[in-house]
Amino acid sequence: MLQRDWRLLNFDTVDAIPAALARGRANAVARALAQADWLLRRKTDGRYLAAVRLGVSARWQLLAPANAWPRDAACGTRGQRAQTGVDALQRRLRELAARPASHATLPLDGVRRHLDALGISADYGRRHALDLVPEPRVLAFAGFDRYRRPLFLQAAAAAAWSRMRAAAAADGVRLEAISGFRSHAYQAGIFARKRARGQGVEEILQVNAAPGYSEHHGGCALDVGTPGEPAAQESFEKTAAFAWLKMRAGDFGFVLSYPRGNPHGIVYEPWHWCWRAC
Ligand SMILES: [Zn+2]
Known part of the structure; x- marks a missing residue:
């Protein structure tokens, strides 16, 4: 292949x-x-x-x-x-x-099963001003993440990520992917594992979006890190990588999804960037 x-x-x-x-x-x-x-x-x-x-x-x-x-x-x-x-x-x-250029998505019935099983009410999306995000049927390989796991994104987002990473490297800044596409089932699996450790659904929802509502399901969102910095921590905003992203990410189509005081009530996530042309 x-x-x-x-x-x-x-x-x-x-x-x-x-x-x-x-x-x-x-x-x-x-x-x-x-x-x-x-x-x-x-x-x-x-x-x-x-x-x-x-x-x-x-x-x-x-x-x-x-x-x-x-x-x-x-x-x-x-x-x-x-x-x-x-x-x-x-x-x-x-x-x-x-049909190589198919952008079709999977049906959403599976996610409703996950939400019902967790007892997450139907108005979760409205309360957080979030829409259900369908999963693409096909995603492109976008290199490896920090943990040497294969990373997948929609093809155009993968290409944009590759260009942005190269441009940062040329400026002496190392960007690493922490996480890209995640499925509804994987998000539900996170809930299942945390509940098995004794956490309640409400408590998990403080940190994780409900299955179906994470931008990662769409294959355009990316958690970004830089070597020596812990993954997905607010301290990322103090790094040279974040300063570079603030200045240049827009040139590659990436936008910070959850700034401070965002309308979704999601905590500030300086590491989470989404390719908006998806
Ligand atoms: Zn994220």
Whole structure:
């Protein structure tokens, strides 16, 4: 697969990324990835489900036990679920080959399930002046983040981020991505993990947007950091990176989404920038 074709293919409960972008800590997983074209992951937490090799007939290696597969991905054994995932992947690739510039988004019904499950009321969006943000069906590889995880954004936002990072570097400023696209399911997974540690939904909402309402779902928002500075802290505003962004980010189409006193009631986030032409 050519690097320019590295994309995240986004489905309801699973996604697929090029296997070449994923790391396997265990030797067996690393070997499976080395022989595969695609990796199917669970969206709530990115857990590896299957390494898939396409070809005349697709083959795959299962990387997770049956109970790790999302319950609503499909019924049946994990082999049958993998088959369903691989079929969806092949369909999406055919669709992309026919219409490469598709900007379609996934339906929003899944997010309503997440909100109901968390007991978040229907007027959350109105109270915070936020709209539900649909997820793109396809995202582009935008380099690696600070943690060497592959970063995905909408293609045009990825290109703008790459240009902005290069321009900053030319001025002696290092910008690092902390986080880009995040799915509704992943956001719901953050809530599930925090609740398992004893936090209440209201408490989590002080820090995290409700699933469906984060700008990160749209593939145009990016949390930015700089080496030596902790991720997503207000102290980022004191860095040379932030001073540079304030001066130059607008030239690349990036806007600070949550300044102090923003109308959404979201805490000041000097690290969170969104490419507005999306
Ligand atoms: Zn953010």
